[in-house]
Amino acid sequence: MCRNLSKYALVFLFLALSGLIFLLRNIHTVENWNCHTISALYQIQSRIQSSFIPVGLPTFYNNRTFCAHLGQKPSPEDELEQRYLLDSIAWPGPPPHSAPTALRQTSDPVHSLFAILPTKGGREWHVGDQLEALVQMHDFQGRPKRYGGDFLLARLHSPELGAGVAGKVLDHGNGFYSALFPLLWVGSAQVDITLVHSSEAVAVLRRLREERPDRVFFKSLFRLGFLSETTVCNMCLPPDQQPLCNYTDLYTGEPWYCYKPKMLSCDTRINHAKGGYLKHLITNKEALLFQSGVNIKVHIHASGPDKINVLPPRKDKVEVESSSIKPEPIKLEPSGYYYGDSWRPLGGVTMRQFNESSAITQCLKNKVINMYGDSTVRQWFEYLIAFVPELKEFNLHSPKNVGPFMAVDSIHNILLKYRCHGPPIRFSTVMSSELRYISNELDGLTGGPNTVVVLSIWAHFSTFPVEVYIRRLRHIRRALVRLLDRAPGTLVVIRSANLQALDQEVSLYNSDWYSLQLDKVLRAMFKGMSVLLVDAWQMTSAHHLPHALHPPPTIVKNMIDMLLSYICPGKKKTQQK
Numbered sequence: 001m002c003r004n005l006s007k008y009a010l011v012f013l014f015l016a017l018s019g020l021i022f023l024l025r026n027i028h029t030v031e032n033w034n035c036h037t038i039s040a041l042y043q044i045q046s047r048i049q050s051s052f053i054p055v056g057l058p059t060f061y062n063n064r065t066f067c068a069h070l071g072q073k074p075s076p077e078d079e080l081e082q083r084y085l086l087d088s089i090a091w092p093g094p095p096p097h098s099a100p101t102a103l104r105q106t107s108d109p110v111h112s113l114f115a116i117l118p119t120k121g122g123r124e125w126h127v128g129d130q131l132e133a134l135v136q137m138h139d140f141q142g143r144p145k146r147y148g149g150d151f152l153l154a155r156l157h158s159p160e161l162g163a164g165v166a167g168k169v170l171d172h173g174n175g176f177y178s179a180l181f182p183l184l185w186v187g188s189a190q191v192d193i194t195l196v197h198s199s200e201a202v203a204v205l206r207r208l209r210e211e212r213p214d215r216v217f218f219k220s221l222f223r224l225g226f227l228s229e230t231t232v233c234n235m236c237l238p239p240d241q242q243p244l245c246n247y248t249d250l251y252t253g254e255p256w257y258c259y260k261p262k263m264l265s266c267d268t269r270i271n272h273a274k275g276g277y278l279k280h281l282i283t284n285k286e287a288l289l290f291q292s293g294v295n296i297k298v299h300i301h302a303s304g305p306d307k308i309n310v311l312p313p314r315k316d317k318v319e320v321e322s323s324s325i326k327p328e329p330i331k332l333e334p335s336g337y338y339y340g341d342s343w344r345p346l347g348g349v350t351m352r353q354f355n356e357s358s359a360i361t362q363c364l365k366n367k368v369i370n371m372y373g374d375s376t377v378r379q380w381f382e383y384l385i386a387f388v389p390e391l392k393e394f395n396l397h398s399p400k401n402v403g404p405f406m407a408v409d410s411i412h413n414i415l416l417k418y419r420c421h422g423p424p425i426r427f428s429t430v431m432s433s434e435l436r437y438i439s440n441e442l443d444g445l446t447g448g449p450n451t452v453v454v455l456s457i458w459a460h461f462s463t464f465p466v467e468v469y470i471r472r473l474r475h476i477r478r479a480l481v482r483l484l485d486r487a488p489g490t491l492v493v494i495r496s497a498n499l500q501a502l503d504q505e506v507s508l509y510n511s512d513w514y515s516l517q518l519d520k521v522l523r524a525m526f527k528g529m530s531v532l533l534v535d536a537w538q539m540t541s542a543h544h545l546p547h548a549l550h551p552p553p554t555i556v557k558n559m560i561d562m563l564l565s566y567i568c569p570g571k572k573k574t575q576q577k
């Protein structure tokens with residue numbers, strides 16, 4: 001009896017639930033429904049909806065640079081610069097029509113070799129000379145490669161001396177590469193060559209960059225009273241699938257769109273967040289090109305010795321001093337090197353070491369430091385507030401890891417601020433009211449000799465065509481020119497991109513190859529301006545610790561020393577002015 005009753009109750013409950021679900025699913029088709037009566041129900045429905053977001057993802061036409069052509073059309077001069085920049089980062093690849101290639105015909109680090117080339121004088125090297133290592137790439141069958149485009153990293157280092165410098169890699173386009181290193185210290189020096197990606201893998205990455213700007217997607221929550229909806233957002237969305245909300249920035253023209261919520265208006269957007277990463281971007285065959293331990297960041301062995309001993313500078317070269325790094329035929333431009341695990345910049349800057357928090361406080365006295373950008377500059381903010389006890393974080397009740405953040409030392413009159421850059425930003429949840437473009441923020445600064453601006457913009461742009469990054473930097477550069485015009489003496493420091501740990505997944509969204517391309521653009525676009533660079537690329541490339549998106553504390557310490565050396569240059573060595 002009792003059992004039967006509970007059975008009927010279950011059936012009844014099931015019917016009631018089905019009715020409710022039917023009602024919920026059809027609510028959005030009912031026009032002019034009284035919002036207040038259904039809002040609670042609707043909230044449940046949009047919760048259900050938001051967990052199924054990927055189902056509602058837009059279909060992209062997988063043809064060239066869909067995103068790049070959105071937004072304002074660049075002026076003729078801007079277009080010319082863009083062409084020049086894109087040409088300057090052109091990357092050779094497998095010959096056209098050679099694809100699809102079987103894995104066995106692609107570059108294999110295990111079958112590839114390098115050799116240290118002797119100098120004119122035999123096997124004797126002095127500080128001030130250049131070391132050349134010749135790399136020959138082979139495929140998995142051991143056959144020499146006949147074309148270039150492999151992404152190689154080169155490093156010369158000495159574990160005993162805590163020394164390291166990044167090498168320059170030249171692609172000869174025929175399967176041979178030269179790695180060139182300046183010799184900067186006396187003693188042992190060992191060559192390290194790493195295949196980051198085969199040229200076949202780079203070709204896949206390039207295709208993804210042009211055709212799949214949707215592979216990282218974003219979302220926004222819209223809310224009014226009890227009603228809430230979540231929709232997909234991006235730099236560009238196919239306009240013919242659903243109505244859009246247009247959040248293009250009025251000052252810069254930076255485009256940003258979300259799908260319009262069904263019931264709410266576009267101005268009810270509450271926040272912005274990373275939506276997720278699309279899967280199944282590559283074929284099974286292409287996936288073989290991205291195997292950890294096989295062809296992602298694997299060392300290439302030397303056919304002979306991989307180590308040399310560097311002698312003191314030659315007698316006849318003594319008078320040329322530190323500018324002696326002038327090898328023919330290619331000019332090497334390392335921005336610095338490690339020695340005794342400390343970064344030594346080349347090119348006129350004197351590195352100071354800020355081992356004591358009191359030295360940092362002294363340096364930053366009376367300064368306002370504005371940091372804008374991604375989490376790699378937030379790391380600097382975090383380093384400073386952790387290391388300097390007087391610098392107290394002021395609680396702005398911001399979400400963890402997102403910011404904005406602020407720290408104050410009222411005794412020494414120091415203000416340190418951090419704010420993330422505008423979309424695309426893959427942070428957890430940024431309130432719409434806190435979504436700001438760096439160029440607009442810079443326009444709001446008074447500036448002056450007590451103001452420091454620190455920028456880091458790279459990691460969130462790797463899934464977009466390079467034109468998107470060029471446009472963003474162009475807006476920032478214009479704002480910097482305005483800032484430096486109205487407030488000369490404002491110190492601007494830019495942190496470059498850095499190397500990171502890669503596996504298959506990370507490669508498809510964030511490969512170092514994407515970062516390298518953006519980093520070259522960044523350097524070219526700010527060249528000749530009075531802005532200073534902290535070369536995070538070389539500082540991570542030359543260091544012995546494993547690559548990480550957020551470099552380990554010892555590298556961050558060197559970066560902070562570099563930043564502070566720019567803010568507070570040493571007194572002794574500036575006499576030669």
Ligand SMILES: *[C@@H]1O[C@H](CO)[C@@H](O)[C@H](O)[C@H]1NC(C)=O
Pocket residue numbers: 061063064065066069
């Ligand atoms: C991409 O392809 C679609 C559909 O074939 C076409 O309508 C669109 O114009 C193309 N866009 C570009 C930028 O080539």
Ligand SMILES: *[C@@H]1O[C@H](CO)[C@@H](O)[C@H](O)[C@H]1NC(C)=O
Pocket residue numbers: 239246247248
């Ligand atoms: C979005 O707004 C901007 C600025 O008002 C405009 O230039 C652009 O064409 C709009 N985009 C679309 C798809 O309507």
Ligand SMILES: *[C@@H]1O[C@H](CO)[C@@H](O)[C@H](O)[C@H]1NC(C)=O
Pocket residue numbers: 353354355
């Ligand atoms: C800072 O610390 C490093 C490593 O311990 C040391 O070599 C260096 O001399 C120190 N510099 C100063 C200015 O104290």
